[in-house]
Amino acid sequence: MPLSHVAFLILSAVALISGGLVVTRRNPVRAALWLIVALFSVAGIYLLVKAEFLFAVQIILYVGGIMVLFLFVLMLVNVNVSVRQAPFNRQWRVALATALLLLAELAYGFWRGAAPRLKALAPVAAPSHPLGNTQAVGMALYQNYLLPVELVSLLLLVAMVGAVIMAKRRFD
Amino acid sequence: MIPTQWFLLLSVGLLVIGILGVLLRRNVLVMLMSIELMLNAANINLVAFSQLWHAVTGQVFAVFVIADAAAEAVVGLALIVALFRNKETVNADEMDLLKW
Amino acid sequence: MLQTYGPLLIFAAIAAIFPLATLWAAKFLRPRFTPTGDKTIPYECGIAPESDARGRYTVRYYVVALLFVIFDVETIFLFPWAVQFRALGLFGLVEMLVFLGILAIGYVWLWKRGAFEWV
Numbered sequence: 001m002p003l004s005h006v007a008f009l010i011l012s013a014v015a016l017i018s019g020g021l022v023v024t025r026r027n028p029v030r031a032a033l034w035l036i037v038a039l040f041s042v043a044g045i046y047l048l049v050k051a052e053f054l055f056a057v058q059i060i061l062y063v064g065g066i067m068v069l070f071l072f073v074l075m076l077v078n079v080n081v082s083v084r085q086a087p088f089n090r091q092w093r094v095a096l097a098t099a100l101l102l103l104a105e106l107a108y109g110f111w112r113g114a115a116p117r118l119k120a121l122a123p124v125a126a127p128s129h130p131l132g133n134t135q136a137v138g139m140a141l142y143q144n145y146l147l148p149v150e151l152v153s154l155l156l157l158v159a160m161v162g163a164v165i166m167a168k169r170r171f172d
Numbered sequence: 173m174i175p176t177q178w179f180l181l182l183s184v185g186l187l188v189i190g191i192l193g194v195l196l197r198r199n200v201l202v203m204l205m206s207i208e209l210m211l212n213a214a215n216i217n218l219v220a221f222s223q224l225w226h227a228v229t230g231q232v233f234a235v236f237v238i239a240d241a242a243a244e245a246v247v248g249l250a251l252i253v254a255l256f257r258n259k260e261t262v263n264a265d266e267m268d269l270l271k272w
Numbered sequence: 273m274l275q276t277y278g279p280l281l282i283f284a285a286i287a288a289i290f291p292l293a294t295l296w297a298a299k300f301l302r303p304r305f306t307p308t309g310d311k312t313i314p315y316e317c318g319i320a321p322e323s324d325a326r327g328r329y330t331v332r333y334y335v336v337a338l339l340f341v342i343f344d345v346e347t348i349f350l351f352p353w354a355v356q357f358r359a360l361g362l363f364g365l366v367e368m369l370v371f372l373g374i375l376a377i378g379y380v381w382l383w384k385r386g387a388f389e390w391v
Binding site for chain 1: 326329351382
């Protein structure tokens with residue numbers, strides 16, 4: 001087995017286990033810290049498929065930005081109270097059944113649909129003169145996906161306004 | 173090259189864990205974290221097919237998804253802070269002003 | 273793959289091993305005794321702590337933290353453009369100016385509304 005396969009298996013095991021711990025930890029701060037572990041291992045998977053730009057974005061934006069924000073807000077709300085409260089709601093049977101049903105459905109789709117088709121697929125030839133990853137992403141972003149990029153800035157504008165209005169006002 | 177099937181299985185696992193988190197937990201913050209897990213599952217799929225086709229498009233979409241996740245987290249956390257100021261709780265089942 | 277990121281892997285391994293090895297080695301060097309009384313409080317010769325550290329904090333600048341993430345995303349989009357600046361030429365420059373212009377409107381609005389003020 002090649003080394004990259006071993007690395008993938010280790011990283012995905014870490015991602016799944018820490019993802020499970022995010023859902024089951026009673027203390028939300030611990031859940032946030034386990035989510036950081038999961039995000040780091042997903043970043044490792046990006047590095048394995050040579051998506052270096054995405055790897056950097058995952059660490060800078062997700063771990064360095066979003067997760068720090070989560071921890072900030074966790075400090076604002078009361079952590080001590082939620083440690084003493086029940087972590088799960090009363091519909092856990094229905095929730096578990098729904099999730100297992102979805103899992104079965106997706107597994108069936110994988111087994112009957114995706115896996116045989118992927119096996120039948122002829123290997124795609126790699127381009128002869130590949131660009132570096134960040135360069136390729138830059139070309140694709142700013143030549144083929146012009147409108148989505150501008151829409152992202154609009155989305156960010158809306159998020160900015162919404163966040164400030166929500167954060168500064170009391171609604172009685 | 174790592175088989176694409178492995179990526180699909182990993183993303184199915186992460187998606188189901190995320191859905192379980194949203195359905196099971198009471199704390200809104202942990203529900204938001206589970207949504208981040210689901211977005212990561214989607215990103216793993218995009219990146220896997222980007223590797224399969226040797227095309228960078230999947231990675232571009234993953235960048236868009238991450239930008240979207242950031243916007244969602246910012247607005248979601250501002251909403252949670254606003255709710256906490258008014259209702260002194262972060263539990264989803266206690267936010268029932270619209271329930272009859 | 274391994275040739276490119278092998279050094280990174282070694283770096284990560286050393287970074288993980290170094291603190292663990294230091295702590296392990298310190299176990300043999302330090303004097304052996306179990307701390308009692310004043311030794312166990314956070315500041316041995318300072319002000320006595322008044323309450324638990326895991327309560328609520330008033331993080332007053334959290335709105336700035338919210339806005340930081342937004343502008344973080346903006347920087348992420350600037351980076352691939354900067355790498356391909358020459359290849360994209362004037363078209364890319366105009367595109368990026370529109371992108372930045374839309375966000376600059378938001379920035380001016382934030383400034384006027386006083387979102388950066390200390391609350």
